[in-house]
Amino acid sequence: DTGVSQNPRHKITKRGQNVTFRCDPISEHNRLYWYRQTLGQGPEFLTYFQNEAQLEKSRLLSDRFSAERPKGSFSTLEIQRTEQGDSAMYLCASSLYSGALQETQYFGPGTRLLVL
Amino acid sequence: GENVEQHPSTLSVQEGDSAVIKCTYSDSASNYFPWYKQELGKRPQLIIDIRSNVGEKKDQRIAVTLNKTAKHFSLHITETQPEDSAVYFCAASKAGGYQKVTFGIGTKLQVIP
Numbered sequence: 001d002t003g004v005s006q007n008p009r010h011k012i013t014k015r016g017q018n019v020t021f022r023c024d025p026i027s028e029h030n031r032l033y034w035y036r037q038t039l040g041q042g043p044e045f046l047t048y049f050q051n052e053a054q055l056e057k058s059r060l061l062s063d064r065f066s067a068e069r070p071k072g073s074f075s076t077l078e079i080q081r082t083e084q085g086d087s088a089m090y091l092c093a094s095s096l097y098s099g100a101l102q103e104t105q106y107f108g109p110g111t112r113l114l115v116l
Numbered sequence: 117g118e119n120v121e122q123h124p125s126t127l128s129v130q131e132g133d134s135a136v137i138k139c140t141y142s143d144s145a146s147n148y149f150p151w152y153k154q155e156l157g158k159r160p161q162l163i164i165d166i167r168s169n170v171g172e173k174k175d176q177r178i179a180v181t182l183n184k185t186a187k188h189f190s191l192h193i194t195e196t197q198p199e200d201s202a203v204y205f206c207a208a209s210k211a212g213g214y215q216k217v218t219f220g221i222g223t224k225l226q227v228i229p
Contacts, residue, residue: 004159033217042205042207042219042221043219044219048216104165105162105217107152107160107161
């Protein structure tokens, strides 16, 4: 499968627990994005990486959220001390940035998080 | 920052009719406008995109138009089919070091057989 993959696809956790999600981008893509999508809304930007460098974080990303892309390939998104408001679909996308025109972002299937 | 407004939020059409979804953006520097289709429980998938150096682009039954002066762009689906039923998102971004994509709220399209 040459598309973006995410694991797990579903996660149910209790409030206060930590969770970690993984995203594997399309292999040649150098940019990786995390979005959050709640019911009835479009994806909201959280953060993005170019290779292993995290270049921007949204104000939506509180201190409880951390993302890494240690080798410039897969990425992890960790949420500490989860809250019910964290319940959402977490989408990962990747793209090939060449510095010229805007590149297309390709989305993964998402990880649906439910915090009880 | 960029703000993308999309309407209508829901749209029902009879099979075979056309569907039009409209979006406006606020940042005049935005110059790339992708449209994504998201079926229930599935990932957003790019269906068509347009760059600011063109005013219209077509791909079979799908077309997108862009009016840079008015800062709005539209998606047109002709001869709609039941499998076109999904949520459609418009988005806007601009060239530069960081190409943040701002999405609209989405339009739920229902094609009635």
